[in-house]
Amino acid sequence: MELNQLTIHELQEKIKAGETTSTEIVQAVFRRIDAVEKDVHAYILLTREMALEGAARADEEIKKGNIKTLTGIPIALKDLLCTKGVTTTCASHILHNYVPPYDATVVEKLRDAGAVFTGKTNMDEFAMGSSTETSYFGITKNPWDLERIPGGSSGGSAAAVVADECIAAIGSDTGGSIRQPAALCGVVGMKPTYGRVSRYGLVAFASSLDQIGPFTKDVEDCAIMMNILAGYDPRESTSVPADVPDYRQFLSRGIGGWKVGIPKEYFIEGIDAEVKDAIQQTIKVIEGMGAKCIEVSLPHTEYCLAVYYIIAPAEASSNLARYDGVKYGFRSLDGRDLMEMYKKSRSAGFGAEVKRRIMLGTYVLSSGYYDAYYKKASQVRALIKQDFDEAFKQCDVLLTPTTPTPAFKIGEKTDDPLQMYLSDIFTISTNLAGIPGMVVPCGFTRAGLPVGVQFLAGHFEEGKLIQIAAAYEKNANLGKRRPKL
């Protein structure tokens, strides 16, 4: 096995035992990148020199016996996390040359834990999309089938992890942007509770929904990453000063006696038969481990998509107002006056999907429409949250499909935004309610495409998610498949 194929905990063992060095690991990762990146295109920017320098420094520390949680481990960052001195584009023309003067809190935390960064991964422009097709820098392909999308918006991060172009990666999830690509690429992904991981330095899409989380090769690595990412940040007003447990303690607890809720509204018409089978199979495995699966109801599920497509664009229309060509990023030089400069810069700087959502958001916040749309959506959002509160009175966690279908073909849904939006139907409610969600691989279709199961828990119950995911991973016996690249 190559070093780049190993997990964080496996590499830690090797480093501690003196069997390898950070430099060797980073070199292995970049050898892989050199071999497959032309096909996968997981990255917007590779920071090879910086990674090698970081590895050399890590090796110095390792020699001194100073080994931290991620010392020398190569991590990829979604390109909407601000990195001081390193271009951060959000996969948009309008920020194609933007170099942040500061590091995001999570970047600081990862660096403090000893991580080295391989580069910035591709994504849908401003995280608006479910396929990584709206990136200004080109499409990322699904490593399992290069004609298919990796999911989105954090498609680059998911693809990089499953293609072994990094050891773990960071993504962000506003309506499923970690969980959906994790499912479609067959990796582990976690969207933590809103307020659990600092958003400071995450370029905002929809501030009340955005949350940063990890992509990893297994559940143990997810626990390791969560130990580093989670925690209160005084730089963020919506960060919650709740205690952070050691997530590794949940890895071997089992789920005997647990009640696992199966929301009946999540098994709708139009869900792919193979996906459905994989989920049914998962339920059987869970029951075989001593847990009881019960049917629960989330009655407002049918409104989630509508509520989401009011609130998220409304916030986005305001969050993206700062990209006006005045201070940084792309500026059109054709404008004859200020208003024209604004219009031309924004027209040429944003892609079609981003413009669509800015217009949607501007519309729903407009005078005379606010009450009918934004206000109403906020009220329904409270009901959706209530649904989950009620459900968690009856069960420990929920189990649902992550996506209605496996990875679809490139270009298949680009002309039909509504079809594209529907691919997030099972993940959006989590963000609206602010609860944590986790996706673990649970099988493959006959065509060899991965399927992921989603577990949901109450606020700040990430430990429960890791507990059930770890137990399931151990018992599912899916074997170690790798995409053939």
Place this chain on the structure above:
Amino acid sequence: MEYDPVIGLEIHAQLLTDSKIFCGCSTKFGASPNTLTCQICLGMPGVLPVLNKKVVEYTIKMGLATHCRINAECSFARKNYFYPDLPKGYQISQYAYPLAEQGYVDLELEEGRKRIGITRIHMEEDAGKLMHDEHNPSSYIDLNRTGVPLIEIVSEPDIRSAEEASAYLRRLHEILVYLGICDGNMEEGSFRCDANVSIRPKGQEAFGTRAELKNMNSFRNVQRALEYEIKRQQYILEGGGEVVQETRLWDDTGGVTHSMRSKEEAHDYRYFPDPDLVAVAISREWVEEIHKGLPELPLEKRERFIRDYQIPAYDAGVLTTSRALADYYEEVVKLSGQPKVASNWIMGDILRFINEEKRDITACPVTPQALADMIRLIEEGTISGKIAKEVIEEMYKTGKPAKAIIEEKGLVQITDEGALAQVVTEVMAANPNQLAQYRGGKDKLFGFFVGQVMKATQGKANPQLINDLLKKMLAG
């Protein structure tokens, strides 16, 4: 037809906090462009605001000082519009849930006391400044001011004339400065005012169509702009026309208002709750604590001065125009025990000196102790009030105590009755005609003799003694 104006004012006051409202940058005025900025106030991608608690405290102070209800919870909203001095493309302000509501201030007008309602006071961030190059087609942006905390104080449409508007403005200015939460500097823009003005036929209940006036950066301009605008609207209505709802800019040089944008061109700010900031909960205990720490406000102080020091309302008004002046006065009273005399010296002499030099009372070379000492010297008869006028001017110029000046210049009052009687005898001998006339019943000449004695003693004679001696000796 006669018309009544209806005026409401919106005041923006910059708060005197050390740091900005949502980041740690300094709020100092006049630094080199863009040196007091960070990624947060520059609106860089990914940054988040964290509220400065001092801003809430100062706003609560103003709310309490203007009898507002302090809401137990308030929240921030985004006001969305594009302008280069607004780096985020939205201003963080308060909309549906302001911090303070439903207050008032009382004005003392010639026709009596009048109460002006305050609709709301809310917190927000200031924008930056644009500078235009007159020789190049370029504009420059200074974002030092971006994120400086502001409070917006919105009045009810209770104001009925330009004079009332001016009185209201002065009253709020005075309160803000008294509280120590705003420096009140209109030229530097730390105290700004917009006005909504309409007119309606006398007796009519319904309001007329209003115009919003902007760009009035002094008390005088606010009054001038309102006077002009009232006349303009009157002229339109009298000519059978209609006032249009619009925003108008005051042109100081021309002394007129110009249309800036019509109602149709007005922004739709698309206010919505700012998802980056949580609601601010304000405990009763905190409000109580702030209430206890509030300084005495100008109106209360004025009333106390009239009551406790028995000075005229006019004096009390002048002496309470600033907290420092009132403190100065009270210190002199405490040390001299002479409230009215102290008021006379401060209003008559001290204020004249410092106003001539545009000095602050805190920088006055005559300390309260020095002034009180001088007052005591008059009381004890060491110097006359007339001489004291000379002495205080010298005290102000040199900073020396009264005693030293009196000794240096030999200004000690003559209180030796024998010596003064000698002078009186000499004066009487030198003016036989006047003496005869006086004795013949021309009482008015008494003053002439006083003057002559004063002249002979270079003003150093004790006036009371002269009076007594002259009365006795002139009578013969």
